[in-house]
Amino acid sequence: DGGITQSPKYLFRKEGQNVTLSCEQNLNHDAMYWYRQDPGQGLRLIYYSQIVNDFQKGDIAEGYSVSREKKESFPLTVTSAQKNPTAFYLCASSHRQGPHTEAFFGQGTRLTVV
């Protein structure tokens, strides 16, 4: 089945640790996105990539890093510099932008700091 797979579903991080969230898509999409969702704040864009080996910061990139070495994969690393990482993280993908471009989302990873 075509789609976006995020793993793990739940992730626990100790203070000072870096953790990496996985996002894989088999939809042959060029563009991929990472969003963070907090209660009452909606979705906010962390990073996005329109093409392999290129990515741009979104609205809340501080404390996060990404890579885009393959078209299918866009992992997100939450670094120790992110002071409040507990949130629900959503990955999305789409074809490159046009009027008909539709974005599709994965099932999310819930990250908790312990």
Place this chain on the structure above:
Amino acid sequence: KQEVTQIPAALSVPEGENLVLNCSFTDSAIYNLQWFRQDPGKGLTSLLLIQSSQREQTSGRLNASLDKSSGRSTLYIAASQPGDSATYLCAPSVIRGTSYGKLTFGQGTILTVHP
């Protein structure tokens, strides 16, 4: 910067009612606008996409309209069912400058349909 507002924030209705969910946005330079559904603890499911040149789009009991010049979109849900209970999000996709292609989300409308 695109700002998106959804009204109402929450809605509770009896089964069978026809519903209207409202979305407004500040930057009309958009490629399209998507409506999504999110169940608790889950990802987003795309419901409808309206291209910037379209006025409305329909899928089953759902109908979405778009008035780009006034920065408004409306999602109509006909004959609501308990299974429609979820959070509904709208997201325009902007064209302008460094925001190229990004979706901006409202905070959503939490819908509860009770039997």
